[in-house]
Amino acid sequence: MINTSYKAMLGGKSVIRQLSEYATARKAQVGADHVYDFSLGNPSVPTAPEFTEAMLDLYAHDDPVALHGYSPSLGITQVREAVAASLNQRFGMNYTYEHIFMTSGAAGALSHALRAVTKPGDEVVTFAPYFPEYHPYVEGTGAILRVVEPGEHFQINFDALERTLNPNVTAVLINTPNNPSGVVYSDATLTKLAAILSAKQTEYGHDIFLISDEPYREIVFDGQNQPYPSKYYANTLSCYSFSKSLSLPGERIGYVAAHPQCTDALLIAPICGQISRGTGHNCPPSSIQLGVARVLDKTSDLRVYETNMNLLYDALTDIGFSVERPGGTFYIFPKALEADANAFCMKAKDYDLILVPSDSFGCPGYFRMAYCTTTELVERTIPVLRKFAHEQYGL
């Protein structure tokens, strides 16, 4: 019989998807140029040419039987080695291939990491605003998602965190640079977080794993590097994706990197392998594993995101929006001009401005704009935003 719990989930289409479908339909009606669509986090720049070259080379010259053969279930060993070497070089870590588990993007990485270190009934803590898909990732494991209210400048609210932590918490899930806020956790934030989690591990007498969701690791602004969370706390599982940095979201490729000093460090990847046997995921496509392994230190040309961010941030502040300046990603997260972000975004729709209300990010009263678009669209959008804010809210 049809599984009724999954059937019941069918109503729950994501707000972002709904808006994006509306935008697509609307573009067909009035022309793509007249819809200011900031709904989707789909990279707008092509992948690095080196990736395309690597794939063309693999397809043209490699033995197809080897190229398309079954990958070991934890990932192709030389690919895992290349990932470890690249992380070691960049962040001064000491990963070996045994700490690396290849996944289907960050979604696969998070789902596996969460299952590896929680059991049904455990609590997983995350911080608002957060990526709405954390619900299926966490609840799919049988664990319960607890959300900590936002701190100042969207850093961590440590008082709220301490109130939320309890002995049932076995994992804490962070995302920096953050979708939707664009904020990068500071050195101070990560230092304090590590201290609290270490103390709580001792108090509770069990591990608390830090699951660090890092698909935007490479998209940071002002020439800064973001602090690497694994440097702060040994029980960290770093979850990476090539979706955004190499503009490969459809190819479903990423990894979990287990900190070499975390508890049972050498068991994390094999346990993830057992998990994927049961979910039928198995491993990411072999040719794509081999392709990304050749371009680990390359990215797409990401500069447009910073250009767009600066234009939008300046314009939004100038119009009178209250907004945190993003340190990375391709999102910005201003306060809505009325308490009800849904009502605000509905009004924006009349101007063909497609903005995502913040409620599903666990942080009411804001809206998200995904500026993985052309700069030209951002430039044409600014006067429309201005008109909307003026006509509807007198700014």
Next chain:
Amino acid sequence: MINTSYKAMLGGKSVIRQLSEYATARKAQVGADHVYDFSLGNPSVPTAPEFTEAMLDLYAHDDPVALHGYSPSLGITQVREAVAASLNQRFGMNYTYEHIFMTSGAAGALSHALRAVTKPGDEVVTFAPYFPEYHPYVEGTGAILRVVEPGEHFQINFDALERTLNPNVTAVLINTPNNPSGVVYSDATLTKLAAILSAKQTEYGHDIFLISDEPYREIVFDGQNQPYPSKYYANTLSCYSFSKSLSLPGERIGYVAAHPQCTDALLIAPICGQISRGTGHNCPPSSIQLGVARVLDKTSDLRVYETNMNLLYDALTDIGFSVERPGGTFYIFPKALEADANAFCMKAKDYDLILVPSDSFGCPGYFRMAYCTTTELVERTIPVLRKFAHEQYGL
């Protein structure tokens, strides 16, 4: 904390993998030519050149942003349409894209199909001999796998099936052409199976879905087509993979095709989409979806499997083995020459013959040979098999 149930599974390395690892080590010792390795079901022929051409064309000429963009979570619509059209043309079905859910190979297809139509505690019936990974696929959903003992010629044992069916059974899992037996279910078998399941649906007052595992659909011998199980029973979910027919096991691509007249036919694909949200699988790689969609009616050059089967079948019968003649796949499943198949295969190892004992297929006393190898290896193996059978068992 590390999930102890997954940790406990770490010991349980598959017999096939262990043997294959032994074979690889042994080849390094004595030379690849001196090990007669029939352990792994890894296709030995290259993919169809048309697939490679399609991929080279996509990489060379398509807009990389579109090519590598997020696929809709049920699969790219035009790919689903192409799959439906190809099945309709071949089997006289009336699928639309809405019945097709793109997956990571047969593993992904089976795990999703099983989750879609069972709930934890339900029973899923399968038939010995069966693919050992059915355990994680079924048990990963929380359901219980019930195994029906083999019938004559490895067709279905209907008496045993009737004894096993009970109101907790909500799905029946078949695999034809079969791994490990190589046997193709006959028209009579599928007709009778459909009649029994229809009667039991009425008796129990609930659906019993037939999950049809079909990665070897294209590998059939003697110029025959195998009967298409969905033609026999409306509540069928056909689970396909391009791993074997197009020699793409590492690329992780396949689909579930829900029979257009099954219960809730239009909900199966969306429910599979909800399932994949929680497991982090999402969807198969976009470029590979587009690539296979261009070559749906092509296969690798599969003739070597039939050549190898005939050589092996004739030799094994001649030596004195009792063995069913395979109608498809690249497996053959003779009776071992002593009751304990493990002991038999251990002795074979002394001749550097790598044979897989049948216990993990739920059918003690047999062994599997995967002849997805060169014909030259098969030819060199036959005298070794003869020597082994003679020296150890006096044949």
